[in-house]
Amino acid sequence: MNTTSFRVRFAPSPTGYPHVGNFRTALYNFLLARHYRGQFLLRIEDTDKERSRPEYEEAIYESLRWMGLDWDEEPVHQSRNLARHQEEARRLVDTGHAYRCRCPAERIDALRERQMAAGLKPMYDGMCRDKNYPDDGTPFCVRLKTPRTGFTRISDRIRGEITVSNEEVDDLVLLRTDGTPTFNFAVVVDDHDMRITHVIRGDDHLNNTIKQVLIYEALGYPLPQFVHLPQILGNDKTRLSKRHGATGVLEYRDQGYLADAMVNYIARLGWGHGDQEFFTREELIRLFSIEEINKSAAVFDPQKLLWLNGEHIRAKSVEELADLFAEHMRRKQYLGEQTEAFLRDRGRIQQIVACTQVRAKTLDEIYQMVLFLFQEDLTYPEKEAQKFFRPDALQGLRALAAFAAAHRDQDLPPEAWEQVFQRVLNKQGLKMKALAQAVRLALTGTVVSPPIFDIIGLLGTNRVEARLRAAVEYAEKHAGI
Numbered sequence: 001m002n003t004t005s006f007r008v009r010f011a012p013s014p015t016g017y018p019h020v021g022n023f024r025t026a027l028y029n030f031l032l033a034r035h036y037r038g039q040f041l042l043r044i045e046d047t048d049k050e051r052s053r054p055e056y057e058e059a060i061y062e063s064l065r066w067m068g069l070d071w072d073e074e075p076v077h078q079s080r081n082l083a084r085h086q087e088e089a090r091r092l093v094d095t096g097h098a099y100r101c102r103c104p105a106e107r108i109d110a111l112r113e114r115q116m117a118a119g120l121k122p123m124y125d126g127m128c129r130d131k132n133y134p135d136d137g138t139p140f141c142v143r144l145k146t147p148r149t150g151f152t153r154i155s156d157r158i159r160g161e162i163t164v165s166n167e168e169v170d171d172l173v174l175l176r177t178d179g180t181p182t183f184n185f186a187v188v189v190d191d192h193d194m195r196i197t198h199v200i201r202g203d204d205h206l207n208n209t210i211k212q213v214l215i216y217e218a219l220g221y222p223l224p225q226f227v228h229l230p231q232i233l234g235n236d237k238t239r240l241s242k243r244h245g246a247t248g249v250l251e252y253r254d255q256g257y258l259a260d261a262m263v264n265y266i267a268r269l270g271w272g273h274g275d276q277e278f279f280t281r282e283e284l285i286r287l288f289s290i291e292e293i294n295k296s297a298a299v300f301d302p303q304k305l306l307w308l309n310g311e312h313i314r315a316k317s318v319e320e321l322a323d324l325f326a327e328h329m330r331r332k333q334y335l336g337e338q339t340e341a342f343l344r345d346r347g348r349i350q351q352i353v354a355c356t357q358v359r360a361k362t363l364d365e366i367y368q369m370v371l372f373l374f375q376e377d378l379t380y381p382e383k384e385a386q387k388f389f390r391p392d393a394l395q396g397l398r399a400l401a402a403f404a405a406a407h408r409d410q411d412l413p414p415e416a417w418e419q420v421f422q423r424v425l426n427k428q429g430l431k432m433k434a435l436a437q438a439v440r441l442a443l444t445g446t447v448v449s450p451p452i453f454d455i456i457g458l459l460g461t462n463r464v465e466a467r468l469r470a471a472v473e474y475a476e477k478h479a480g481i
């Protein structure tokens with residue numbers, strides 16, 4: 001492949017929040033551009049004035065930035081190319097490849113109704129096709145003079161050859177009566193002007209591609225290569241949509257998914273490299289190729305994404321994960337005004353991620369696992385309290401509280417706690433599990449948490465003492481336990 005001329009684009013319409021399907025298209029374009037050392041361009045298809053909104057456009061940039069899909073060159077706004085679209089439409093009329101159609105909307109509607117009633121595919125009947133109407137102020141739209149005979153072929157890099165008889169294709173409207181371009185016409189002119197070499201998009205665009213190829217031919221533009229990506233389905237095998245749960249990329253970010261995991265997972269939706277599931281970004285860029293894109297639809301599996309996210313969390317260094325966790329906490333503002341103060345203590349953030357990294361599957365879970373740090377006046381679930389706050393365990397808690405009291409305001413190393421635990425176990429004849437669960441419940445209000453000596457380290461000696469005492473007091477008050 002001539003790698004100096006690989007130019008691809010992601011062309012979203014800012015008419016809704018970008019979802020996983022959009023970003024699969026963006027990602028494949030990006031990976032191939034980086035793989036072939038080409039350019040990855042962005043075109044905002046904002047010609048639908050009614051439905052396009054600045055917040056959607058912003059969400060597109062934000063999602064791309066978050067996923068690390070940095071684009072080359074300034075984004076192109078399709079709506080700003082109007083003059084160019086009109087110029088090319090006029091050229092097609094002048095060269096006899098298109099014509100001005102003066103049929104009023106009522107006529108077109110009536111025609112369509114008649115054809116539908118007769119069970120025919122609605123098509124323009126060519127009334128104005130050979131009239132050569134000039135531009136004399138009479139309202140008109142511009143239609144393509146689609147060849148009446150022959151065939152149009154797409155040579156798709158994934159699907160192979162697709163051939164459609166020209167009889168099946170309408171005299172497409174290129175410019176509407178108000179002078180605005182139709183979707184297919186604008187896409188072709190813009191792709192040509194942006195010197196796009198490979199058009200990579202979902203295979204729901206295959207029908208458009210046939211029309212676009214006819215437009216390319218009429219305009220005399222060289223054809224780009226076409227790569228139509230297989231559909232993404234939900235677990236019920238219907239097209240992925242909101243019904244299947246979260247599909248917005250930023251929704252996943254906000255739930256504490258890592259961009260690297262998202263990129264990895266989305267890359268696998270329609271592409272594979274042997275049995276490998278875990279890929280770093282660099283590996284994807286190195287390995288990604290058009291040849292390994294699948295023909296068949298991919299199924300979006302949130303459970304697998306969650307699993308993969310856990311794998312990416314474990315693959316990070318403590319420093320990297322601390323940064324990602326801090327970013328997540330800043331975004332979520334769970335701690336309100338306390339957030340910034342909390343984030344300033346980098347050592348503490350690292351301590352938190354170091355002891356949760358092995359088990360957490362999302363950044364949010366890391367926070368959930370250390371929630372006890374931010375709670376005062378813990379409550380204890382009744383069933384667990386009955387089970388673990390037994391008299392012998394309470395004796396243990398008292399002994400540990402006394403130990404903490406003797407070391408107030410001191411940072412004790414884990415070994416010091418391990419020793420005192422051992423002494424208490426020997427003295428009370430307790431099992432480690434029974435003592436550890438009682439301590440865990442006393443310190444966190446739950447019976448699942450990071451390792452016991454880690455949570456003691458995170459709380460610090462004074463808070464450990466206070467919590468042990470509060471638990472003992474609670475257990476004494478609720479006699480019968």
Ligand code: GLU
Nearest residue numbers: 011012013045187200201
């Ligand atoms: N704007 C179109 C879409 O969002 C993409 C058009 C294209 O990739 O050619 O589906």
